[in-house]
Amino acid sequence: MRRLLVAVAALALAAAGCASDLPPTGASAQPSAAPATSAPASEAASAGTGAQSDFFVQADYDAQLAMRTQTAEGPADKPWEQAIAPQMVDTAKYKKDGPYHLCFSNAAVNNPWRQVGWTTMQEEVALHKEIKEFTALDAEGKDDKQISDIAELQSKGCDALIISPNTTATLTPAVSGACPEVPVIVFDRGVETDCPVTFIKPIGGYAFGADGAEFLIEKVPAGGKILALRILPGVDVLETRWSAAKVAFDKSQLQVIGVEFTDGDAAKTKSIVSDYIARHGTIDGVWMDAGATAVAAIEAFEDAGVPVPAFVGEDQQDFLQKWKDGNLTAVAPTYPTYQWRTPIIAALKILKGEEVPKMWNLPQPKITQETLGTYLQPDMPLLHYALCGCESMPGFPGKWGGK
Amino acid sequence: MKRAIPIFVVLAGLLVAIAAANPFFLEPAGFLAFLKRVAPLAILAAGQYFVIVSGEFDLSVGSLVTVEVVVAARLIDGDEAMTWPVLVLLVVIGLLVGLVNGLVTTKLRVPSFITTLGAMLILSGAVFLWTGGAPRGALSQGFRVFGREGVWAVAILAMVVVAAVLLMRADFGRTLVATGDNEKAARLSGVRVDRVRVFAFVLSGLSAAVAGILLGGFAGVSAQVGQSLEFQAITAVVLGGVVLGGGRGHVVAAIAGAFTLEALFTLLNLHGISGALEYAVQGVIIIAAVAVGGLRLPALRLTPSKV
Numbered sequence: 001m002r003r004l005l006v007a008v009a010a011l012a013l014a015a016a017g018c019a020s021d022l023p024p025t026g027a028s029a030q031p032s033a034a035p036a037t038s039a040p041a042s043e044a045a046s047a048g049t050g051a052q053s054d055f056f057v058q059a060d061y062d063a064q065l066a067m068r069t070q071t072a073e074g075p076a077d078k079p080w081e082q083a084i085a086p087q088m089v090d091t092a093k094y095k096k097d098g099p100y101h102l103c104f105s106n107a108a109v110n111n112p113w114r115q116v117g118w119t120t121m122q123e124e125v126a127l128h129k130e131i132k133e134f135t136a137l138d139a140e141g142k143d144d145k146q147i148s149d150i151a152e153l154q155s156k157g158c159d160a161l162i163i164s165p166n167t168t169a170t171l172t173p174a175v176s177g178a179c180p181e182v183p184v185i186v187f188d189r190g191v192e193t194d195c196p197v198t199f200i201k202p203i204g205g206y207a208f209g210a211d212g213a214e215f216l217i218e219k220v221p222a223g224g225k226i227l228a229l230r231i232l233p234g235v236d237v238l239e240t241r242w243s244a245a246k247v248a249f250d251k252s253q254l255q256v257i258g259v260e261f262t263d264g265d266a267a268k269t270k271s272i273v274s275d276y277i278a279r280h281g282t283i284d285g286v287w288m289d290a291g292a293t294a295v296a297a298i299e300a301f302e303d304a305g306v307p308v309p310a311f312v313g314e315d316q317q318d319f320l321q322k323w324k325d326g327n328l329t330a331v332a333p334t335y336p337t338y339q340w341r342t343p344i345i346a347a348l349k350i351l352k353g354e355e356v357p358k359m360w361n362l363p364q365p366k367i368t369q370e371t372l373g374t375y376l377q378p379d380m381p382l383l384h385y386a387l388c389g390c391e392s393m394p395g396f397p398g399k400w401g402g403k
Numbered sequence: 404m405k406r407a408i409p410i411f412v413v414l415a416g417l418l419v420a421i422a423a424a425n426p427f428f429l430e431p432a433g434f435l436a437f438l439k440r441v442a443p444l445a446i447l448a449a450g451q452y453f454v455i456v457s458g459e460f461d462l463s464v465g466s467l468v469t470v471e472v473v474v475a476a477r478l479i480d481g482d483e484a485m486t487w488p489v490l491v492l493l494v495v496i497g498l499l500v501g502l503v504n505g506l507v508t509t510k511l512r513v514p515s516f517i518t519t520l521g522a523m524l525i526l527s528g529a530v531f532l533w534t535g536g537a538p539r540g541a542l543s544q545g546f547r548v549f550g551r552e553g554v555w556a557v558a559i560l561a562m563v564v565v566a567a568v569l570l571m572r573a574d575f576g577r578t579l580v581a582t583g584d585n586e587k588a589a590r591l592s593g594v595r596v597d598r599v600r601v602f603a604f605v606l607s608g609l610s611a612a613v614a615g616i617l618l619g620g621f622a623g624v625s626a627q628v629g630q631s632l633e634f635q636a637i638t639a640v641v642l643g644g645v646v647l648g649g650g651r652g653h654v655v656a657a658i659a660g661a662f663t664l665e666a667l668f669t670l671l672n673l674h675g676i677s678g679a680l681e682y683a684v685q686g687v688i689i690i691a692a693v694a695v696g697g698l699r700l701p702a703l704r705l706t707p708s709k710v
Contacts, residue, residue: 112538263627264627265625265627265628265630266622266623266624266625266628267618267621267622267625267628269622270621270622271440271672272672274436274440275669275672275673278425278427278428278433278436279425279427279673295623296622296623299551299622299623303436303551304432304436305432318541381539381540381541382481382540382541383538383539383624401539
């Protein structure tokens with residue numbers, strides 16, 4: 001009996017040891033300014049897409065879809081300085097003389113998207129001589145570490161504090177606590193308070209999800225079979241992408257034959273897609289909520305010896321390369337890594353007393369067949385994200401691992 | 404070998420059920436795809452079998468697989484010329500990790516559960532440090548061919564099965580089982596117990612290297628590639644009727660256990676059940692298999708006399 005107990009305990013421990021506590025967002029994550037307020041559950045689950053997500057908020061959805069066609073204000077060649085429909089706030093009370101000490105509490109650098117962004121931010125800092133010191137702490141994907149990081153940074157004499165929250169609800173009190181002490185800039189994922197001076201983000205997950213779904217609806221003939229691949233259920237930052245796609249598919253003539261969770265794992269993605277090809281013979285389109293495993297999904301079609309259907313990926317180089325080499329019908333919605341430049345620019349504006357948008361909505365372009373050539377950079381690493389806005393920075397391409 | 408019969412019956416039943424749900428499975432291409440998917444786990448199960456039958460555990464194989472793939476991608480970085488040197492290096496890394504696990508367990512007398520748990524944490528920590536959290540680089544086409552082309556994967560699997568069977572038929576196999584069955588008796592009858600166990604760990608490390616090469620080839624670079632594989636390998640071995648604690652079980656049955664586990668996952672997936680349930684299924688299997696193995700003896704003892 002003791003042997004049995006030991007064995008079971010051993011296995012339980014083994015399972016616990018390898019379970020990752022990092023946020024499961026494979027490629028990127030988008031903020032949810034409003035938390036999971038429930039949506040009108042009016043959608044019929046007729047198109048094979050299931051029930052609408054609890055995270056769906058109609059007003060946010062409408063706002064994001066509208067923002068896609070609005071013209072952003074600011075220099076057209078510097079989208080990281082642009083803002084869509086900005087409501088400016090006065091920052092005169094934060095004005096002080098340089099040089100400045102900027103601080104940054106980073107949720108994590110645990111995926112290629114965050115690595116590209118983090119490199120880009122460090123290079124942005126290097127561009128500004130008035131920044132005498134830049135202190136950054138990496139929370140390694142842990143809420144509790146980020147809470148103590150934020151407290152620690154407040155004792156370091158920071159002139160401005162930039163926060164990329166690990167999760168929305170848990171980090172809110174920590175951010176609220178920092179606001180009275182120092183001007184706070186939040187970007188990427190949001191928090192449930194408007195105390196930060198500015199909140200910087202691309203348009204958001206609804207726009208991302210809709211961009212991909214609308215492409216498939218346009219390219220795949222009526223009645224075509226769509227496979228939707230998601231990373232995990234229940235994560236707000238990913239739910240919005242799928243819920244917008246679901247709305248689009250429900251209105252279309254397409255048939256969603258499956259909505260599967262891949263855990264962001266390439267091998268699992270490939271196995272799932274192979275199974276669907278075996279079961280359905282043909283698949284006419286693949287929608288994904290993040291592009292990190294898009295190439296694995298494409299390979300499943302190649303290995304099965306069937307044509308690659310219309311595909312939704314992301315702006316990672318491996319996907320763009322595959323797209324060009326295979327002459328695919330594809331689109332790449334993006335969650336641009338150039339947003340990592342903006343917080344530094346915003347911090348300096350605030351410290352110089354210049355006004356900034358309260359909600360800084362950055363443009364969120366999608367890569368299409370026409371623009372593929374501009375974004376495909378064969379000399380960059382396969383896991384590099386094309387929309388880093390970093391091409392003209394002095395450290396490019398070496399700092400990002402390019403040749 | 405008698406203990407192994409149930410697993411083959413279960414496996415046959417699952418294969419029939421898969422074929423019924425998906426006739427494509429019966430075509431050569433469909434079955435080849437299944438074999439290709441099973442190969443890494445089957446190889447890991449063979450490696451894990453050697454360790455378990457000698458009375459130990461190896462919990463480090465999952466992390467080791469991740470290390471192999473991440474190291475390969477970083478060093479090859481898309482350069483075909485690097486393929487073979489890196490393949491050799493990967494095998495060396497696998498052997499080395501196995502050797503260290505074995506030496507720490509036998510010479511320092513650290514229980515293998517702790518040794519390999521430590522190794523698992525050290526390896527995953529090292530990967531995290533070296534990569535900064537996300538893998539870099541790319542595998543060459545020459546590297547990926549082993550895992551991507553079904554024929555290669557199946558050929559490697561076949562070689563591993565043959566080698567494992569031959570090893571178990573040789574002196575090594577007998578001494579390995581004797582060690583797991585009764586260490587003292589084995590030692591007294593002249594078996595070099597420590598050496599046998601170290602060799603078992605080395606074989607497990609080697610199996611992780613080969614599995615890593617196949618898995619990296621199958622789907623490319625990923626920092627999650629090895630996640631929970633040690634758990635799956637142990638489940639497969641137990642499913643094959645091999646007794647945890649050592650001394651009983653057949654290597655072919657352990658490999659059949661891997662086939663059964665993968666067949667079960669495939670079947671669940673075909674019926675639209677997937678994701679988290681896979682873990683639950685593994686948990687039930689492992690408890691049930693060990694419980695059934697443990698119940699047999701008391702049941703025999705209770706039945707006579709009192710009537």
